Amino acid sequence: MEHAVLVIHCAQAGASALARMRQLGYRLPTSVRTFEMPCTGRVSEPILMEALQDGADGILVVGCRKDACRYLDGNCRAERRAARVQDLLRDAGIGRKTVQMHFTAADEGSALYRAVHGFCEKVALQGQAEEA
Amino acid sequence: MIVAEQKPIQEILAALPEVDNLLVAGCDTCVTVCMAGGDKEARVLCAAIRMSGKKIRNVETVSIERQCDREFLSELSDKVSRADVVLSMACGAGVQMLSDFFPATIVQPALNTLFMGSTEEAGYWLERCLGCGDCSLELTAGICPKTRCSKGLMNGPCGGSVGGKCEVDPKSLDCGWDLIYKRLKSLGRIERLMDIQPPRNWSRAHDGRPRSVIRKDVRL
Amino acid sequence: MNGKPAVVLCSHARCAPNLIDMERLAASVAKSEVLDRLVVLEEPCRAVPETLTAIRKRKVVFAGCPLLKENGFYEQTARRLVISRADWLAINLKADVLDLYQETKGIEGTVCAVLESLGQLLYGTQAANDTAAVAHRRVLVYGSGMSGLTAALGLASEGISVDVMETDGCPASPGCLGELLQNPRLLDDLRDKARRDERILLLPSGARADPTPVEGGFLIRSSGGDAREYGSIVFAPERRETPPEESGAFTLTQLYGYMASGRAVGGRVVVLLDRDGETEPEVFRDVLLAAAHLTRRMQAEVLVLCRNARVSLAGTQELYDECRQMGILFIRYRDTVSVASGYGDFVLRGIDDHTSAAFVIEKPKILVIPGRMGLAPEARALAGALALRLEGDRAAQPDCLWREVNATNRAGVFAMGDARGSRAGAELRESSASLARAIQERLSPGGIRIEEHIPVVNKETCAYCLTCVRVCPFGAMEKDPVERTAKVRASACRACGLCAAECPAQAIEIRNLGSTNLRAGMQALVR
Numbered sequence: 001m002e003h004a005v006l007v008i009h010c011a012q013a014g015a016s017a018l019a020r021m022r023q024l025g026y027r028l029p030t031s032v033r034t035f036e037m038p039c040t041g042r043v044s045e046p047i048l049m050e051a052l053q054d055g056a057d058g059i060l061v062v063g064c065r066k067d068a069c070r071y072l073d074g075n076c077r078a079e080r081r082a083a084r085v086q087d088l089l090r091d092a093g094i095g096r097k098t099v100q101m102h103f104t105a106a107d108e109g110s111a112l113y114r115a116v117h118g119f120c121e122k123v124a125l126q127g128q129a130e131e132a
Numbered sequence: 133m134i135v136a137e138q139k140p141i142q143e144i145l146a147a148l149p150e151v152d153n154l155l156v157a158g159c160d161t162c163v164t165v166c167m168a169g170g171d172k173e174a175r176v177l178c179a180a181i182r183m184s185g186k187k188i189r190n191v192e193t194v195s196i197e198r199q200c201d202r203e204f205l206s207e208l209s210d211k212v213s214r215a216d217v218v219l220s221m222a223c224g225a226g227v228q229m230l231s232d233f234f235p236a237t238i239v240q241p242a243l244n245t246l247f248m249g250s251t252e253e254a255g256y257w258l259e260r261c262l263g264c265g266d267c268s269l270e271l272t273a274g275i276c277p278k279t280r281c282s283k284g285l286m287n288g289p290c291g292g293s294v295g296g297k298c299e300v301d302p303k304s305l306d307c308g309w310d311l312i313y314k315r316l317k318s319l320g321r322i323e324r325l326m327d328i329q330p331p332r333n334w335s336r337a338h339d340g341r342p343r344s345v346i347r348k349d350v351r352l
Numbered sequence: 353m354n355g356k357p358a359v360v361l362c363s364h365a366r367c368a369p370n371l372i373d374m375e376r377l378a379a380s381v382a383k384s385e386v387l388d389r390l391v392v393l394e395e396p397c398r399a400v401p402e403t404l405t406a407i408r409k410r411k412v413v414f415a416g417c418p419l420l421k422e423n424g425f426y427e428q429t430a431r432r433l434v435i436s437r438a439d440w441l442a443i444n445l446k447a448d449v450l451d452l453y454q455e456t457k458g459i460e461g462t463v464c465a466v467l468e469s470l471g472q473l474l475y476g477t478q479a480a481n482d483t484a485a486v487a488h489r490r491v492l493v494y495g496s497g498m499s500g501l502t503a504a505l506g507l508a509s510e511g512i513s514v515d516v517m518e519t520d521g522c523p524a525s526p527g528c529l530g531e532l533l534q535n536p537r538l539l540d541d542l543r544d545k546a547r548r549d550e551r552i553l554l555l556p557s558g559a560r561a562d563p564t565p566v567e568g569g570f571l572i573r574s575s576g577g578d579a580r581e582y583g584s585i586v587f588a589p590e591r592r593e594t595p596p597e598e599s600g601a602f603t604l605t606q607l608y609g610y611m612a613s614g615r616a617v618g619g620r621v622v623v624l625l626d627r628d629g630e631t632e633p634e635v636f637r638d639v640l641l642a643a644a645h646l647t648r649r650m651q652a653e654v655l656v657l658c659r660n661a662r663v664s665l666a667g668t669q670e671l672y673d674e675c676r677q678m679g680i681l682f683i684r685y686r687d688t689v690s691v692a693s694g695y696g697d698f699v700l701r702g703i704d705d706h707t708s709a710a711f712v713i714e715k716p717k718i719l720v721i722p723g724r725m726g727l728a729p730e731a732r733a734l735a736g737a738l739a740l741r742l743e744g745d746r747a748a749q750p751d752c753l754w755r756e757v758n759a760t761n762r763a764g765v766f767a768m769g770d771a772r773g774s775r776a777g778a779e780l781r782e783s784s785a786s787l788a789r790a791i792q793e794r795l796s797p798g799g800i801r802i803e804e805h806i807p808v809v810n811k812e813t814c815a816y817c818l819t820c821v822r823v824c825p826f827g828a829m830e831k832d833p834v835e836r837t838a839k840v841r842a843s844a845c846r847a848c849g850l851c852a853a854e855c856p857a858q859a860i861e862i863r864n865l866g867s868t869n870l871r872a873g874m875q876a877l878v879r
Contacts, residue, residue: 042849049179054875071848072825092141092184164856165817172858254822
C-alpha cells in the first residue's frame with residue numbers, strides 16, 4: 001500500500017531546490033505531494049496535525065539552511081514545531097505517522113531527492129511495523 | 133493572568149473513557165495567551181485523539197471566550213448535550229464552572245493550572261502572585277517576597293543568597309531579596325529595609341474554605 | 353545588453369579562497385554557456401571600481417556568505433553600481449561545496465555548476481528570454497506629477513526600469529503646496545532627476561494608455577502606436593484644475609508657476625473659494641498656505657471669499673488663526689459674487705452672509721479654487737480598464753491595493769499619491785519604497801507575492817496578546833490601541849507568515865493562503 005507523503009517547502013531555497021531536482025531529471029513518486037509556503041515558519045502545529053489526520057502518513061518540512069532563512073528564524077521555528085509534533089505522535093502512541101524537518105540550500109537538487117526518497121522509505125517501514 | 137500547562141498526552145489519553153462522543157472545549161482568554169488551551173491547542177489535541185486509536189467515535193472541538201462565565205458557557209449547550217464526555221482545556225476555574233453548568237455531563241481537565249503570572253517574553257511565563265490576600269508590594273519595591281523568595285521571608289535575605297542567586301538553584305534562580313535590595317536602592321528607598329516587618333496575615337490566603345469576595349452594593 | 357548574467361562572487365578571506373582555486377573557477381565560468389563572467393570581490397565593502405564597471409547595467413547573480421546578505425551588502429552594492437537587474441542568492445559556499453564535492457569532480461566545476469543553476473533559475477537559459485525578463489521588470493507609472501515622479505525615482509533606485517507616462521504635460525495639482533512653497537523648483541528638480549536617471553524613460557506627453565492584460569503583466573499602447581509590456585502599473589495621476597476663463601484670474605497650479613519663476617503677485621488678491629458643499633481640509637489648507645505666502649512673501653493684500661461652503665477647520669485651526677492675525681480677511685458671502693470685468697480689471701460685488709452688508713472689491717487679482725478638482729477623463733478610463741475602483745478620486749482599494757482583501761484587486765496594479773490619499777513628500781517617498789519592495793516580490797523565484805500574501809488580523813478573535821508583535825522579525829506588527837487588536841504595518845511586512853503560525857488565538861490569516869485554503873489545499877493533496 002502506498003503511503004501518502006506531504007512535502008511542505010518554503011518559497012526560497014525549498015522551491016529552488018525542488019526546481020533544481022526536477023531539472024536534474026529526478027521524479028518523485030506519485031504518493032508524494034508538495035505544498036509551498038512563503039517560509040517554513042508559517043508551518044504551525046495545527047497545520048501539521050490536521051494534515052496527518054486528513055491522510056498524510058508523513059510530512060517532510062523543507063526549509064532553508066539554518067543561517068540562510070530570508071525571514072531570519074522561520075526555519076528554526078519550523079524545526080522546533082516539527083520536533084514537538086513528532087514527540088506528541090510518539091507519546092500518543094501514533095507510531096505509523098511521522099514528521100521530519102529537512103534543511104536545504106537552493107541548489108541541492110540531488111540531495112533533496114535523496115532526503116525525500118529516504119523519508120518515504122522511513123514512512124513505509126513505520127507503516128509496516130504498525131500493521132504488524 | 134492565569135498560567136497553565138497542558139497535561140502530557142499519555143495522561144490525557146489514559147483518563148479518557150472510550151465513548152461515542154467527545155467534545156474538546158478550548159478557552160480563548162488566559163490559556164490562549166499562555167498557549168496551553170486555546171483554539172490552536174484544541175485543534176492539535178483533537179487531531180491527536182482522533183489518530184490515537186482510542187475508540188471514540190466522534191471527536192469535536194469548540195472554543196469559547198471564557199469558561200469562567202455562565203454567559204459564555206451557555207453557548208455550549210447544544211454541543212455539550214450531544215457529548216458523552218467533555219475535555220475542558222480551561223484553567224481549574226473554567227473546568228469547575230463548566231462542570232457546574234452542565235452537572236449531568238462528565239467533564240475532564242486537559243490542563244494543569246499553575247499560577248498567576250506574567251508573560252516575560254514570547255514563550256516564557258513566570259509566577260508572580262500567590263494570591264495571599266495581604267499585598268505589601270510597596271514595602272519591597274514591587275517585587276513580591278512570597279513568590280520570588282524561596283523561603284517567603286519578609287525580612288530577607290538569608291545566608292543562602294550568594295552572588296545574587298538563591299542557594300536552592302544558584303545557576304538560574306535569582307535571590308528575590310537581592311532584587312528587592314537593588315531596586316529599593318535605585319528608588320532611593322533603601323531605609324525601608326531597616327523596618328522589621330511582622331509576620332503577614334496568612335488567614336487571608338487560601339486556608340481551608342474557598343475564599344470569596346462579595347460586594348453588597350452590587351448584589352441587591 | 354548581453355543576455356547572460358554576470359556572477360559576483362563575494363568571498364571573505366576565510367571562506368571561498370581557501371576551498372576554491374579562483375582562477376580555475378573564472379576559467380570555468382568563462383567557458384560556461386549560461387554565465388557571462390566572474391567577478392570576485394575579496395573585500396566586500398571596498399569593491400574595486402574598475403572591476404565593477406564591467407558589470408554595471410548587467411544582470412548579476414551575487415553568491416557568497418549569508419552573513420553578507422544579512423548585512424545588506426548585496427543590496428548596497430547593487431545600488432551603488434546601478435545594476436539594472438540584480439538578484440542575490442546567498443549560498444553557504446563551505447557547506448554546499450563540500451556536499452556537492454562528493455558528487456562531481458573538482459570543486460571549481462561544482463561551484464560553477466551551482467552558479468550556473470542559479471543563473472538559470474533566475475534568468476532562463478537563452479538570451480531570447482532577456483527581452484521577456486526585462487520587459488517583465490518594467491513598470492509603468494501613469495502620471496508625472498509629484499507622486500508619479502517620486503514613485504518613479506523610488507523604483508529606479510531599487511533597480512527597476514520605469515516608464516513614466518503623462519497625458520497632457522500637466523504639472524502638480526494642489527495638495528503639495530506646503531512643500532512647493534519651501535522649494536518652488538521642487539517639481540522641476542524631480543523631473544530633471546528623472547530625466548537623468550538611466551532607468552527612467554519619460555514618455556512624450558500625449559501618450560495614451562490602452563491596457564491589455566497579458567500573462568504576468570499588461571500590454572500598453574502609447575499614442576505613438578507602439579506597445580510595450582509592463583509587469584506592473586502604478587496609477588499616480590494628479591487631480592487637475594480647469595484654468596479659469598477670465599484672464600487675470602489664476603489657479604493654484606499657475607501660482608506655483610509664478611513662484612517657481614520668481615514672479616511676484618502683489619496688490620490685492622482675492623482667493624475665491626467657489627464651491628458647493630464641503631471643502632476638503634487639504635484644499636482649505638492649501639488656500640490658507642497660499643494666502644499666507646502671498647501676504648508674507650509677495651506683499652499682497654489677501655481676502656478669502658468662501659461661498660456658503662462648509663469648511664472644516666480640522667488640522668488647520670492654527671494656520672487659520674495665523675492668517676487672521678496677519679490681516680487676511682475671510683468673508684463668507686451669500687448666494688453668488690458677481691464678477692464684472694472690464695479693461696482687464698475685475699470688480700467683485702457680493703453680500704456678506706454675516707452682516708448682510710454688500711461689499712465691493714475693486715481691481716483684485718483673483719486666485720480661483722474651482723468647484724471640482726478631479727481626475728482627467730483619460731485617467732478615469734485607465735482606472736476603469738484596470739479594474740481599479742475609484743471613490744471620488746481615490747482608489748477605493750486603500751493604500752497600495754495589496755493591503756486589503758478585495759475581490760476586485762488585480763495583481764500588479766498599484767496606486768500612489770493622490771489616488772491613494774497621500775501627497776506629502778515624506779509620505780510619498782515611504783510609499784514608493786514599499787511599492788518598490790512589493791514590485792520586486794512579485795518576481796521572486798518562489799512565487800510568493802507580498803501583496804497577495806499580506807496578513808489580515810481578525811479583529812474579533814484577536815486576543816491582543818501581542819505575541820505577533822514580539823515574534824515578527826521585521827517589526828511589521830504593532831498594536832492598534834483604538835481597535836485593541838494587532839495591526840499590520842504593510843510597508844515592513846515580508847509576507848513570511850510567522851505571525852499567522854505563532855498567533856495563539858489563530859486570529860491571523862495570510863491573504864489567499866488562509867487556513868481554509870490551506871486546509872482545503874492539503875486535503876486535496878493527501879486524499
